[in-house]
Amino acid sequence: MHIMEGFLPVTHAIGWSIASAPFIALGLRSINKKISEHPEQRMLLGVAAAFTFVLSALKMPSVTGSSSHPTGTGLGAILFGPTALAPIGGVVLLFQALLLAHGGITTLGANIFSMAIVGPFAAVAIFRSATAVRLPFGMSVFLAASLADLMTYLTTAAQLALAFPDATGGFPASFAKFVGIFAITQIPLAICEGFLTLVVMNALVRFNARELQEMQVTPRSGVRA
Amino acid sequence: MLTEQSAYTNRWRWVSPTAKGIFTCSGLVAACAATSPRASLLVITLLMATAIFGAGIPITHYLRVGAPAMLFLGASCLSLLVTLNFGSGGSPLTLQSNPDELSRIVHICGRSCACLAALLLLTLTTPLSDIISLLRRCRVPDTLLDLMTLCYRTLFVLSAAIHETLTAQSARLGHSTVTQSLRSLGGLVANLTIQVWQRSQALHIAALARNNDGALRFLEYPFARSARHITLASGAGITLILLAVLIP
Amino acid sequence: MSDAIIRLENVSYRYPDGTAALTDCSLTINRNKRTAVLGANGAGKTTMFLHLNGILQPSSGRLFRDDIPFEYSRTGLRKLRSKVGMVFQNPDSQLFSASVQEDVSFGPMNLGLDTTTIRRRVAEALGAVAMAGLADKPVHNLSYGQKKRVCIAGVLAMEPEVIILDEPMAGLDAAMQEELTAVLERLHAGGITIVIATHDLDFAYGWADQALVMQSGGLLAHGTPEDILLRPEVGNALGTIPQIAEIIHSLSLLGIDLRGNGYLPRTRNELVAAIAAVTTREDTP
Numbered sequence: 076m077h078i079m080e081g082f083l084p085v086t087h088a089i090g091w092s093i094a095s096a097p098f099i100a101l102g103l104r105s106i107n108k109k110i111s112e113h114p115e116q117r118m119l120l121g122v123a124a125a126f127t128f129v130l131s132a133l134k135m136p137s138v139t140g141s142s143s144h145p146t147g148t149g150l151g152a153i154l155f156g157p158t159a160l161a162p163i164g165g166v167v168l169l170f171q172a173l174l175l176a177h178g179g180i181t182t183l184g185a186n187i188f189s190m191a192i193v194g195p196f197a198a199v200a201i202f203r204s205a206t207a208v209r210l211p212f213g214m215s216v217f218l219a220a221s222l223a224d225l226m227t228y229l230t231t232a233a234q235l236a237l238a239f240p241d242a243t244g245g246f247p248a249s250f251a252k253f254v255g256i257f258a259i260t261q262i263p264l265a266i267c268e269g270f271l272t273l274v275v276m277n278a279l280v281r282f283n284a285r286e287l288q289e290m291q292v293t294p295r296s297g298v299r300a
Numbered sequence: 301m302l303t304e305q306s307a308y309t310n311r312w313r314w315v316s317p318t319a320k321g322i323f324t325c326s327g328l329v330a331a332c333a334a335t336s337p338r339a340s341l342l343v344i345t346l347l348m349a350t351a352i353f354g355a356g357i358p359i360t361h362y363l364r365v366g367a368p369a370m371l372f373l374g375a376s377c378l379s380l381l382v383t384l385n386f387g388s389g390g391s392p393l394t395l396q397s398n399p400d401e402l403s404r405i406v407h408i409c410g411r412s413c414a415c416l417a418a419l420l421l422l423t424l425t426t427p428l429s430d431i432i433s434l435l436r437r438c439r440v441p442d443t444l445l446d447l448m449t450l451c452y453r454t455l456f457v458l459s460a461a462i463h464e465t466l467t468a469q470s471a472r473l474g475h476s477t478v479t480q481s482l483r484s485l486g487g488l489v490a491n492l493t494i495q496v497w498q499r500s501q502a503l504h505i506a507a508l509a510r511n512n513d514g515a516l517r518f519l520e521y522p523f524a525r526s527a528r529h530i531t532l533a534s535g536a537g538i539t540l541i542l543l544a545v546l547i548p
Numbered sequence: 549m550s551d552a553i554i555r556l557e558n559v560s561y562r563y564p565d566g567t568a569a570l571t572d573c574s575l576t577i578n579r580n581k582r583t584a585v586l587g588a589n590g591a592g593k594t595t596m597f598l599h600l601n602g603i604l605q606p607s608s609g610r611l612f613r614d615d616i617p618f619e620y621s622r623t624g625l626r627k628l629r630s631k632v633g634m635v636f637q638n639p640d641s642q643l644f645s646a647s648v649q650e651d652v653s654f655g656p657m658n659l660g661l662d663t664t665t666i667r668r669r670v671a672e673a674l675g676a677v678a679m680a681g682l683a684d685k686p687v688h689n690l691s692y693g694q695k696k697r698v699c700i701a702g703v704l705a706m707e708p709e710v711i712i713l714d715e716p717m718a719g720l721d722a723a724m725q726e727e728l729t730a731v732l733e734r735l736h737a738g739g740i741t742i743v744i745a746t747h748d749l750d751f752a753y754g755w756a757d758q759a760l761v762m763q764s765g766g767l768l769a770h771g772t773p774e775d776i777l778l779r780p781e782v783g784n785a786l787g788t789i790p791q792i793a794e795i796i797h798s799l800s801l802l803g804i805d806l807r808g809n810g811y812l813p814r815t816r817n818e819l820v821a822a823i824a825a826v827t828t829r830e831d832t833p
Contacts, residue, residue, distance in 0.1 A: 079373050081415025082408060085332045103443050110443070117443075117516075118500035118507070121450025122458075126496045128451060129458045130489065135482075154493065166447045170455075173423045173431065174303050176369045181328060181415055241383055242401060252384040252393075267482075274486025279493060308686060427686065429647040449645055456688035457640045502641035508603055509634040509642075510702065511626055511658040518645050519653035519666050 076231045076261060077186055080172065080179025087238045092184025095161075098192045102161035109159070120155070124163045127151050128170055135267045143264045148227065149220030149272045152195035153202055164191025189230035198223035216276045221269030228261040229254065302365050307427040311356035316526035317430040318437065319533035320422055323350075326537025327418030330544035331411055337403075339547040340410030346540060347417035355425045366420060373412050380405050428452050433520050442515040449516055454499070458492065465491065552615065553579040553710055553741050554600055554632070559609035560765075561595055569595035571765040572609070577710070577743055582736055584752035584773070585745040586786055587762035593745040596762065597712055600743075601632040630659055633703035635713040639695035648690070648698055649674065649683040655706040666705075673705035676738075677731050693724035697731065710741040717748055729755065753777055753790035754815035761785060774812055792819050799823075 083091070109116045130147035151160050165187045171177040178186050198219045205215035232253035241248035307313075312320065327347050334340040351357045381396050396402060422431070432448050465488045469475060474484035507516070523529070554577040561570040570592050577583050577600075587593050598604040599611060602618060602625045611618040618628060633655075636642045645651040649670055656666040674680045677697040687695060696716065703711055716732075717725050736742050746752050752759060753773045761769045761776065763785045769776040773790075776782055783789045792813060796806050806813060806822045813819040 077372075079369065079376050079412055079416075080419055081328075081331055081412035082373070082376060103441055106443055114513070115501060115504035117446055118450060118503040119497065121447050122454050122496050122500040122503070124447050124451035125454035125458050126492060128455050129462055129492075132459075133462070133485065133489075135485065150489070150493075162444060162447060166444065166451055169448075170428075170451060172419065173428060174301055176303070176365055176416065176420060176423065177372075179415060180419055181332070235379075239380055242398060244384065248384050252382065253379060255384070256379050256382075270482060271486055271489070274483060275489045275493065278487055278490035304686075308689075427647075429645060429650060429686070453644060453646045453687065456646075499641055502636070502638070503644070505598070505603055506634075506636055506642035507644065509601055509629060509636075510655040510706065511629045512654070513622075513658070516644055516654070517657040518647075518650035519657055519663065519670065521649065 077178035078182040095187040098161040148194035149198040152198040157195040160195040194227040197226040217269040220272035221265040224265035312425045316523040317434040319529035323533040324422040330540045331414030334544040343414040555612040559606040581757045583743045584756035591762040592765040633708035637715040669705045673701040
């Protein structure tokens with residue numbers, strides 16, 4: 076869930092940018108390392124960013140009737156890893172601000188924190204723990220994708236509540252308010268995204284398991300750099 | 301994409317991106333520095349006027365690009381307007397009536413609109429490839445720039461692929477029910493995921509064939525009279541900030 | 549300087565997954581010739597192409613450029629790839645920048661040339677493919693044929709001696725094909741050796757000076773198109789023979805010999821002219 080351009084107070088906008096910066100730096104370092112070992116990763120991650128961008132423009136069939144868009148957070152994190160997803164997500168969020176006026180430059184840091192850092196890390200943590208306790212693959216994927224969306228939305232609500240605490244109830248009251256209001260759109264979205272990611276992963280595993288594995292792990296080593 | 305369209309066709313297409321970037325940043329600073337609704341309104345008006353009369357963006361076009369963001373802002377401001385009451389009896393959700401709070405919300409709304417106007421000024425006049433070169437001059441890391449360059453180029457390729465698949469699926473009734481639609485969408489995304497690897501492998505080979513062995517570098521083309529434009533933009537930017545600060 | 553600009557000597561290549569794509573393939577590409585490479589899908593054309601500028605390295609056998617063996621060191625590959633340019637089939641998998649002139653500058657930038665030279669080369673390359681007027685357009689607003697020409701310009705800007713094109717005519721309408729043929733003709737006239745892989749037998753028959761026919765990873769036949777494309781084994785491998793040749797053959801069965809002046813028509817226009825010439829001859833005894 077995006078925070079609108081200019082919506083956060085300056086100090087908060089700067090604070091969240093500073094909070095996101097180390098994750099972006101870490102992500103870039105891990106990407107650079109990957110690229111130096113496998114040069115084709117440069118193209119892969121660039122195309123992955125475009126993939127995430129177009130994914131977020133897809134319309135999902137929604138139970139409530141309102142149109143909603145997948146975030147691609149869960150899928151991206153499972154496929155490309157959470158560390159790489161911080162810079163990739165950052166690029167996607169920047170493009171959404173520049174091309175669609177969705178989100179913004181001043182709120183880029185806050186949006187990166189909730190959507191490109193908390194979401195992906197939550198997705199992977201949930202996916203790993205779910206597989207560790209031997210939940211079925213489908214269930215793990217569904218949980219990872221939908222809970223990642225919920226974590227993202229809770230983070231956004233917290234960001235807003237920190238910026239705009241309730242006059243009497245302070246942060247908790249404000250947090251409860253934002254969580255309550257956004258639940259109307261965010262909970263159905265999380266469920267839809269969970270199902271969509273499940274269908275996608277099933278299709279990938281069923282039809283292309285070998286291909287995906289091969290391409291992901293061992294890129295065609297015959298190619299000379 | 302509407303933003304794209306005007307970025308390539310507006311009157312300021314050939315004005316130095318640095319100048320446009322400086323003015324946009326000044327706009328953002330002015331938007332945040334404005335302390336009164338009157339000052340915010342002035343900043344919004346000036347930024348809009350610059351885009352519409354300066355860069356020649358048609359008003360209808362401008363409004364159509366801004367509309368979704370404005371709707372979103374409306375919803376966000378509504379969420380600020382309500383407060384939760386615990387244990388005080390009556391409705392748990394009430395509308396804000398404290399005048400201090402109300403004026404704070406107006407201030408946030410004004411700042412948001414002004415920031416949006418600044419952002420639109422940049423994006424409606426400057427193609428993304430120019431913004432990427434501008435970021436290159438600002439010393440943004442190469443890897444991030446490569447991601448942006450590839451993302452910008454490939455998103456059109458993938459959009460076209462999605463569009464074709466959606467049409468083909470609809471033609472075979474793949475979107476007639478919600479379940480069916482979810483299944484079709486899943487197939488589409490799975491197919492697209494595989495394409496991510498295939499396309500990036502092809503791009504990699506093509507880059508090797510053109511002697512690439514590192515970051516993606518392109519020649520930058522100088523903009524005519526850029527020094528003059530940068531001076532003008534800086535002057536206008538400072539004036540805008542001063543106006544925002546000084547107007548009570 | 550030898551006539552052979554690139555030569556393959558007993559080249560075999562096996563993909564990491566074990567598929568043999570080239571087996572003992574020997575062939576020669578001659579300087580300043582228009583060369584068409586023909587073969588059914590899976591005959592090894594694309595794999596062979598990827599060897600020509602060192603993207604793939606043979607499992608066994610050797611390649612030569614100007615009779616000097618390929619060198620796969622960093623500098624060797626750099627030199628090779630600047631001399632042997634490659635245009636792939638799908639423009640969307642070889643254009644990196646959304647700006648036309650930026651993309652064309654990509655190769656020269658990688659060669660480490662100076663700004664003035666790059667700017668000149670980009671302008672010349674775009675001029676050569678008749679795209680100078682669209683240099684500022686975003687790639688995603690171009691037609692398929694225009695994108696294809698940008699790809700060619702991107703390779704031209706590296707000033708190669710050989711340009712290799714994989715299926716350049718695929719997906720182009722008749723008018724675009726004609727424009728592209730004209731572009732290739734100009735490049736050829738400018739001294740560039742052009743190699744094209746194609747499924748379009750009629751195009752190859754009319755255009756090429758030299759044809760190479762590949763089958764299951766090796767060379768089946770090579771020679772001038774009129775010499776080899778009518779051979780039964782080549783017809784079998786490709787599944788058909790050029791239409792023009794078939795028409796000439798059918799006409800000869802009717803007693804009409806278009807070879808009258810010792811010249812065999814290879815394109816549609818030449819065929820029409822030859823038929824017209826025969827008709828006038830018969831009209832005025």
